[in-house]
Amino acid sequence: MDADDHDPSRPPVLVLTRDAGLREHLLRLAAAAGSAVAAPAEPGAALRGWAGAGLVLVGTDAAPELVSLSPARRAAVHLVTWPPVPDDAYRDALALGAEDVLDLPRCDAWVGDLVADAAEPPGGADPPTGHGAAGAPGRAGVGAADGPGVVVGVVGGSGGAGVTTLVAALGQVGSGRGRTLLVDLDPHGPGLDRVVGLDDRPGVGWDDLDRSAGRLGARALREAVPRQGDLGVLTWRDGARTDVPPPGAVGAVLDAARRGHRLVVVDLARQVATGGDVLARLDRLLVVARPGLAPAASAVRLVDALSGRAAPLLVVRGDPVAAGRLERATGVPLLLSMSDQRGLAESVDLGLGPVRHRRGALGRAAAEVLALLAVRGPSGLVA
Incomplete structure (x- = not known):
């Protein structure tokens, strides 16, 4: 041993x-x-x-x-x-x-x-309770084995790429396999709690934690955030200031989240991702992009800003041909191309989250992303 x-x-x-x-x-x-x-x-x-x-x-x-x-x-x-x-x-x-x-x-x-x-078991590894909105465990993927949890960051190659939607979908699918935490680091986004239907759940937000520094207990964090079953979320609560939390607070949260969850998915604003402080605590970094000349140019600028500090993977919302073009334009390996899901806004408005059915476009894409990340080696970031 x-x-x-x-x-x-x-x-x-x-x-x-x-x-x-x-x-x-x-x-x-x-x-x-x-x-x-x-x-x-x-x-x-x-x-x-x-x-x-x-x-x-x-x-x-x-x-x-x-x-x-x-x-x-x-x-x-x-x-x-x-x-x-x-x-x-x-x-x-x-x-x-x-x-x-x-x-x-x-x-x-x-x-x-x-x-x-x-x-606690490593990574918060309890048998799945099935309380996640995505339902059954399905295939093994990121965080499926015992050990410290996996922290996945997701950032948009351009505005309107659908980062928050993908983060929420990964959380819903991942929570069907074990404890999962969504961490919102986009202060100008819609709010992850609203997107996954947890905005009416009690719990702390960044305004309660951003004054903390040093070590944060894994159990304390897990029990404090708004949660349903195995899915929890940390974001800004209604009426709170929406500034980016200080690096010390972000680091303490991500370290505790890794110890207490199998999967941690972080919704990153571009300025947060390129700032560098959070990169050291990510195991994977996904860049979400849409086809088109302007989105591609924006994605290229983001990748250039990350050069030498991270080796991201590309998720494209569009057909495979467009995805191939974006892969060549950015030089970032393509992880997956995914189609848009019909009825997305209605599902979110009903408080069901973006993954209303596991066999829908988003449910299948999220499951495939988690499975593909699991076989791409120990890290999506440079050492």
């Missing part, structure tokens, strides 16, 4: 400390998060669960002895302590490959989020 693999048969949280008070404090935090904990008394015993735990919390009192045992490097290791932080704590953290040193109780909320995330 690799050091970063989580063994679901073992408790997701490993706690190592000889400080009885610190151990009890951590156990209470874990109980509040609904997480099982293994708390061996000796560092040697801790090594048996070291690789399989989803999260490791090491008291600074036990860290020096653990360092002497040279455990394998792994992710999700944190040192914990009462204040004041011991002088040698950061040296031990570096030797263990720990991410940070957390002093309690000041960092209780942070540790609680870490524990809650560790208690």
Whole structure:
């Protein structure tokens, strides 16, 4: 087993400390998060669960002895302590490959989020509930395997390309296969919650989160946003300012969304996509374009702005011949050409979302996009 693999048969949280008070404090935090904990008394015993735990919390009192045992490097290791932080704590953290040193109780909320995330299956991978508007799971695709969720960004090659419609369709189809979150980063768009029929659902919006910075809990995010079944959406709520959220808030949301969902689809305004801050957190980037001289010229300018920072894939709303022309004009590999769907506006107005029937044009296209992305390798972005 690799050091970063989580063994679901073992408790997701490993706690190592000889400080009885610190151990009890951590156990209470874990109980509040609904997480099982293994708390061996000796560092040697801790090594048996070291690789399989989803999260490791090491008291600074036990860290020096653990360092002497040279455990394998792994992710999700944190040192914990009462204040004041011991002088040698950061040296031990570096030797263990720990991410940070957390002093309690000041960092209780942070540790609680870490524990809650560790208690969940990777990528929020529950058996599909079928509550997504697209219905049955269908073919395997992006996010269908256990592991961290996949984050797909979608941007328009030109105005009126239908980005929000495709994002919503991907969300509806993806939610039939597992937890899916739609993230709206187009402040001048129609609002993803309206397009998928979740505008009457309670939940937080960007105006509630854009002041946050740092780590955000996956479960906290998933439970806070407007949601129906396995489909959630984060956008601007009615009456809120529609400014692009600061990069720190966007980064925290996308990181938490990846941990708590199988699929995350981001509706990108062109200025957001070309700004560069969000690109580092995307696994795939789709450029949606329409046939025509002016849309093609606009798409070429967008691709030029992304040059060297992203390797997008092209989705064309039009016939295959027009799609081939756009592929040659932009130099972007064509992922799919798709036809327009009749009755789209009526379906959205009825609160049903764009995918009214799985066998409609959009339902088939969204399913094919997700399936094709799954076989195109680990990333649609340059390293």
